[in-house]
Amino acid sequence: xxxxxxxxxxxxxxxxxxxxxxxxxxxxxxxxxxxxxxxxxxxxxxxxxxxxxxxxxxxxxxxxxxxxxxxxxxxxxxxxxxxxxxxxxxxxxxxxxxxxxxxxxxxxxxxxxxxxxxxxxxxxxxxxxxxxxxxxxxxxxxxxxxxxxxxxxxxxxxxxxxxxxxxxxxxxxxxxxxxxxxxxxxxxxxxxxxxxxxxxxxxxxxxxxxxxxxxxxxxxxxxxxxxxxxxxxxxxxx
Amino acid sequence: xxxxxxxxxxxxxxxxxxxxxxxxxxxxxxxxxxxxxxxxxxxxxxxxxxxxxxxxxxxxxxxxxxxxxxxxxxxxxxxxxxxxxxxxxxxxxxxxxxxxxxxxxxxxxxxxxxxxxxxxxxxxxxxxxxxxxxxxxxxxxxxxxxxxxxxxxxxxxxxxxxxxxxxxxxxxxxxxxxxxxxxxxxxxxxxxxxxxxxxxxxxxxxxxxxxxxxxxxxxxxxxxxxxxxxxxxxxxxx
Numbered sequence: 001x002x003x004x005x006x007x008x009x010x011x012x013x014x015x016x017x018x019x020x021x022x023x024x025x026x027x028x029x030x031x032x033x034x035x036x037x038x039x040x041x042x043x044x045x046x047x048x049x050x051x052x053x054x055x056x057x058x059x060x061x062x063x064x065x066x067x068x069x070x071x072x073x074x075x076x077x078x079x080x081x082x083x084x085x086x087x088x089x090x091x092x093x094x095x096x097x098x099x100x101x102x103x104x105x106x107x108x109x110x111x112x113x114x115x116x117x118x119x120x121x122x123x124x125x126x127x128x129x130x131x132x133x134x135x136x137x138x139x140x141x142x143x144x145x146x147x148x149x150x151x152x153x154x155x156x157x158x159x160x161x162x163x164x165x166x167x168x169x170x171x172x173x174x175x176x177x178x179x180x181x182x183x184x185x186x187x188x189x190x191x192x193x194x195x196x197x198x199x200x201x202x203x204x205x206x207x208x209x210x211x212x213x214x215x216x217x218x219x220x221x222x223x224x225x226x227x228x229x230x231x232x233x234x235x236x237x238x
Numbered sequence: 239x240x241x242x243x244x245x246x247x248x249x250x251x252x253x254x255x256x257x258x259x260x261x262x263x264x265x266x267x268x269x270x271x272x273x274x275x276x277x278x279x280x281x282x283x284x285x286x287x288x289x290x291x292x293x294x295x296x297x298x299x300x301x302x303x304x305x306x307x308x309x310x311x312x313x314x315x316x317x318x319x320x321x322x323x324x325x326x327x328x329x330x331x332x333x334x335x336x337x338x339x340x341x342x343x344x345x346x347x348x349x350x351x352x353x354x355x356x357x358x359x360x361x362x363x364x365x366x367x368x369x370x371x372x373x374x375x376x377x378x379x380x381x382x383x384x385x386x387x388x389x390x391x392x393x394x395x396x397x398x399x400x401x402x403x404x405x406x407x408x409x410x411x412x413x414x415x416x417x418x419x420x421x422x423x424x425x426x427x428x429x430x431x432x433x434x435x436x437x438x439x440x441x442x443x444x445x446x447x448x449x450x451x452x453x454x455x456x457x458x459x460x461x462x463x464x465x466x467x468x469x470x471x472x473x474x475x476x
Contacts, residue, residue, distance in 0.1 A: 002455055093460055136454040176471030213467075214476045216374040217240055222331055225460055226467040226476070229451075233414030233468055238452045 001028075001134045003038045003046065006063075011041065014058035022059050025051065040139035042130075045069050072140045073237050074184040075099040075228060076161070078153050080107035080191025081146070082220045084117035088128050089221040094142050095132030097228045097238075101143040105153040108196035120146060150199045154206045161186050163208040166227055167195060171212035175227060178211050180234045187227050192220055239266075239372045241276045241284065244301075249279065252296035260297050263289065278377035280368075283307050310378045311475050312422040313337040313466060314399070316391050318345035318429025319384070320458045322355035326366050327459040332380050333370030335466045335476075339381040343391040346434035358384060388437045392444045399424050401446040404465055405433060409450035413465060416449050418472045425465050430458055 004021050015022050025031050031051055039049035047065035054060075077094055081087065081104045094102050106115060119125050129141045147153040157163075162181045165188035188208060190199070203210070213226055232238040242259050253260050263269050269289055277287035285303035292298075315332055319325065319342045332340050344353060357363050367379045385391040395401075400419045403426035426446060428437070441448070451464055470476040 093457075096454060096456055096460060098454065135457060138454060174471075174476060176476050177474075214470075216334060216336065216376060218334055219331075219373060222334060222463055225463045229464040229467040230471055230476075232452075233412075233471075236415075238412060238414055238464075238468075 003040045003134050003137045003139070004049065005040045005042050005130050005134055005139065006049075007042050008044070011061070011063055014055070014060050016058050017056075025059070038137070039063055040133075040137075041065060042133075042139060042141055043069075044139055046137070046139055070098070070139055072100045073098045073228075073232050074235060075231055076101045076103065076157065076186045077142075077224060077228070078103045078105065078150075078157070078186060078188040079220070079224065080105060080150075080189065080195075081110050081114050082192055083111070083114055084119045086192075086219070086221050087114070087117075087119060087125075090224050091125055091128035091144070092132035092135075093221070093225050094228070095129040095140075096136040096138065097232065098133070098136065098138045098140045099142050099228065101145070103145050103147060103153040103156060105147040105150045107150065107191035107193075108199055109193035110191045115146065150202055154202060157186055157206075158184075160184075163206065164188070164231065165195075165203045165208040165210050166190065166213060166223055167200070167210040168212055168215070168217055169194070170200060171210045173209075173211055175211040175213055175230050176234075178209060178234075183235055185231050185235065187231050189220060189223050189227060241278045241372050241375045241377070242287065243278045243280050243368050243372055243377065244287075245280050246282070249299070249301055252293070252298050254296050255294075263297070276375070277301055278371075278375075279303060280371075280377060280379055281307075282377055284375070284377055308336070308377055310338045311336045311466075311470050312473060313469055314339045314341065314395065314424045315380075315462060315466070316341045316343065316388075316395070316424060316426040317458070317462065318343060318388075318427065319348050319352050320430055321349070321352055322357045324430075324457070324459050325352070325355075325357060325363075328462050329363055329366035329382070330370035330373075331459070331463050332466070333367040333378075334374035334376065335470065336371070336374065336376045336378045337380050337466065339383070341383050341385060341391040341394060343385040343388045345388065345429035345431075346437055347431035348429045353384065388440055392440060395424055395444075396422075398422075401444065402426070402469070403433075403441045403446040403448050404428065404451060404461055405438070405448040406450055406453070406455055407432070408438060409448045411447075411449055413449040413451055413468050414472075416447060416472075421473055423469050423473065425469050427458060427461050427465060
């Protein structure tokens with residue numbers, strides 16, 4: 001936790017001592033009354049927080065916020081739903097890179113049970129986003145959606161943008177040599193077992209260029225980090 | 239395991255059925271007599287293997303190898319020794335990218351106990367390399383060394399090369415805009431708590447340029463993947 005994030009609701013109310021952020025402030029950062037810590041408002045500005053009052057069951061915090069809201073990185077990820085442990089890392093690292101959105105979809109070659117993981121049942125996926133943003137001193141949480149098919153995910157995408165899909169087998173060029181057409185990009189990363197033929201057709205119909213990362217088959221989470229790095233760097237955002 | 243790796247010794251001898259590779263061939267790939275699988279010789283060629291004979295306690299394998307040996311990616315990583323779980327990921331992903339070597343060093347702001355982990359006591363670190371290479375269809379295992387200080391690691395580096403160190407605080411430019419001076423590169427990534435002032439001096443004396451990855455503070459393993467991606471892409475190797 002390099003930055004401690006709060007929602008707008010939370011900054012109005014006292015913070016229960018049982019909250020992991022209160023524990024972090026008291027036992028890890030060891031902040032006394034009035035001592036500043038790095039804080040952020042989710043999807044808002046960064047700033048400084050401090051403990052105003054100590055109570056037996058809660059802390060009364062106060063904040064001062066900067067004026068500027070840090071921008072998102074101009075990227076949407078479309079990802080074949082991977083096993084939960086891999087999805088956790090993708091959520092966390094996508095939030096660290098501060099991208100706009102992640103659209104997961106149940107891929108033809110995916111595994112149906114991945115969707116029933118507890119990661120998606122409650123609030124856990126959001127916790128992974130917060131963890132990544134806090135690590136990176138970012139306040140922006142990517143929007144997250146789960147779609148039943150690639151087609152449904154593509155229909156939900158913002159119009160236009162530079163559309164690129166990673167593919168080991170039918171790529172026209174390497175991602176790093178692909179010409180940047182627009183400042184904003186959408187990057188699609190297949191499921192662990194690769195794209196189905198019908199999914200490749202859908203991608204091409206939707207204007208995606210297929211690109212590879214050399215002849216190496218990277219894990220889904222590594223391909224996402226590598227892909228985000230190259231796409232953002234090509235747009236001067238890294 | 240996209241590719242099953244063997245050392246030169248191992249391809250001469252029968253494979254015990256208790257070996258995880260035998261289990262993978264029999265129960266996951268379900269190979270019968272003579273049915274081919276993707277194999278690789280560590281630091282040698284790729285090829286095909288097959289089970290020649292089934293015995294109660296072992297498999298007699300046979301192989302046919304390609305002529306060419308896949309090249310390494312022209313990169314050496316120098317990394318402040320992180321917690322073992324992070325080191326495991328760096329080892330695995332560096333092997334997936336097929337880089338030449340990883341030199342870990344006990345950083346001034348590091349944690350001494352990381353070095354006594356069971357990861358480093360026996361063969362486990364090598365297993366993580368094999369796992370990464372197998373994932374990426376690569377046969378090359380990075381050389382791995384543990385040094386007591388950054389100075390000792392720098393003294394062990396190959397001479398020359400493009401030397402770049404990641405640094406959030408005193409970087410002259412972003413890694414993605416840094417001019418490529420040489421085809422072969424050395425990339426230094428600090429420990430989780432950052433470089434000490436003396437370490438920055440050592441890096442500068444050794445000809446390292448300091449570069450950042452934007453204003454985001456990435457985890458060590460993510461910074462390594464992001465850094466490897468950008469350095470290799472800039473050299474046409476990704």
